Amino acid sequence: MKISGLLIPVASALLTAAATPAASAAVAGGVDVSSPPVEAPATISGARQFDITSENGTYRIFVSTPTGPEPAGGYPVIYLLDGNSVFGSMVDAARLQAGRIGPAIIVAVGYPIDTAFDGPRRFFDMTPKTDPKYVPGKMKNVQRTGGREAFLSLLLDRVKPLVESRYRIDPRRQTLFGHSLGGQFVLHVLFNRPDAFQKYVSGSPSIWWNNRSLLTERDRYLAEREKQDRNNELMLIVGAEELGYIVQDAREMVKSVAPMRVYYKEIEGQEHVSMLPAALNTALRFALDPR
Numbered sequence: 685m686k687i688s689g690l691l692i693p694v695a696s697a698l699l700t701a702a703a704t705p706a707a708s709a710a711v712a713g714g715v716d717v718s719s720p721p722v723e724a725p726a727t728i729s730g731a732r733q734f735d736i737t738s739e740n741g742t743y744r745i746f747v748s749t750p751t752g753p754e755p756a757g758g759y760p761v762i763y764l765l766d767g768n769s770v771f772g773s774m775v776d777a778a779r780l781q782a783g784r785i786g787p788a789i790i791v792a793v794g795y796p797i798d799t800a801f802d803g804p805r806r807f808f809d810m811t812p813k814t815d816p817k818y819v820p821g822k823m824k825n826v827q828r829t830g831g832r833e834a835f836l837s838l839l840l841d842r843v844k845p846l847v848e849s850r851y852r853i854d855p856r857r858q859t860l861f862g863h864s865l866g867g868q869f870v871l872h873v874l875f876n877r878p879d880a881f882q883k884y885v886s887g888s889p890s891i892w893w894n895n896r897s898l899l900t901e902r903d904r905y906l907a908e909r910e911k912q913d914r915n916n917e918l919m920l921i922v923g924a925e926e927l928g929y930i931v932q933d934a935r936e937m938v939k940s941v942a943p944m945r946v947y948y949k950e951i952e953g954q955e956h957v958s959m960l961p962a963a964l965n966t967a968l969r970f971a972l973d974p975r
Contacts, residue, residue, distance in 0.1 A: 728775055734846065735796060738838055740831055741805060744768075744796045745843055748775045749851060750787030759789045760857035761847060762971050763839070763881070765810070765866035767792025769800035774861075774964050785972040791847055793839060804828070809835040810865040812872075814894045836873060840880055856882060859971035863887035863960060867920075871898055871937070875905035878916050885967040887921045888956055891933040902940065909944065919947040919970050923959030930956070 731748045746767050750759070762778075764770050771792035778788055795802040803825035813830035847853065860881045862870040867889030874884045875898070891898055918941060922934045931950065938948045949966055951959045 728772060731771075731775065736838070736842055736846075738834070738842075740809070740834055740838075742796050743838065744794045745846065746771045746790075746792040746794060747847065747850075748778070748790040750778070750782060750789070752782070752787060754852060755787065755854065757856070758852040758854040759787060760859070760972060761789045761791060761853050762859045762861060762968070763843075764790065764792040765860075765862035765869060766801065766806070767794030768797060768802075769794075770861075770863070770960065770964060773961055774968065777965050777968050781968065785969060788968075788972055789847065789851055789853065791843065793843060806865065810862075810869040812894055812897060818893070818895050832869065832872065835869075836877070840877065844880075857971075859883040859885060859967070861885040861887070861964075861967045861971075862889075863963065864956065865890050865893070868893055868898060872901060874916060874918060875901040878905065878909075878914055882915065883917045883919070883971055885919045885921065885963075885970060886934075887963045887967070888923065888926060888930055888959065889920065889934060889937070890930075891937060892929060896933075902937070906941065906943070914944065917945040917947070917970075919949070919967065921949045921951065921959070921963045921966055923954035923956060924950045924952045925955040926959070927956070 728748065730751065731746060734745045734747070736743045736745060744767065748771070762774065764774060771790065771794070774792070775790050778790055782788075795805060804827045807823070807826045808828045808831040810832060811829040812832050814826075819826045819829070858881045860870050860873060860883075862868075862885075864887070867886040868891060870884050870886040871889055871891070873880060920934045920938055922931050924931070934948070938946050947970065951962045951966075954962060
């Protein structure tokens with residue numbers, strides 16, 4: 685009984701002392717845990733960004749390089765469109781799976797903005813010159829069209845050389861990924877500059893844009909492909925819950941280009957935007973598969 689009587693006051697004293705700032709610091713080993721945490725900007729470790737100015741404005745180029753030993757043949761490179769919205773997700777996916785699928789450099793082309801998209805510039809950069817009658821009335825951000833060739837030149841003549849001047853890359857393992865209008869742009873590059881990349885990943889492509897003028901490009905590519913030895917690979921990815929014509933257009937595109945190595949995936953339960961995280965993972969495995 686006497687022991688219990690002694691312990692109670694001592695425990696009370698300890699609780700009272702711990703309630704003071706000085707005692708809290710002592711309990712924490714000299715660190716004042718009552719102080720507010722220090723706030724600092726969050727960054728993606730190992731990532732860099734470069735701003736490139738052109739006649740159509742400034743572009744922000746995001747680059748992430750892997751850790752660990754460099755592959756004997758150089759790093760494979762995955763180029764992403766709409767970089768502001770997808771760069772971080774792809775970098776995380778690549779790091780998490782590097783032990784299984786190997787390292788890769790991730791390059792994303794975006795804009796100097798703090799939001800996911802710059803709507804007006806995106807519509808201009810990824811589209812051919814488009815008759816206004818083929819632009820849906822609900823797309824109020826479409827102020828200009830027709831910057832597609834200038835944007836492609838920026839990608840091939842400035843962005844790719846920048847990456848190749850700074851890093852040792854594998855020229856035989858380069859992939860281009862785009863979604864929606866970016867997916868339509870990816871198909872345009874495949875059909876017109878097939879040697880620019882080895883693999884092309886088109887997510888939810890806007891094949892309907894400009895009265896489906898992309899189909900004329902496809903037909904010309906297929907006719908020329910019969911005369912040349914092309915080793916391109918194409919993957920189309922859509923969300924199973926997307927608008928019906930997007931899914932149907934993608935299915936028909938897969939069938940029409942079947943003479944080449946083409947792969948198709950519908951992501952169950954996902955629509956036009958929600959399919960992106962899964963699409964990036966699928967694109968990553970496809971890009972780094974050595975087949």
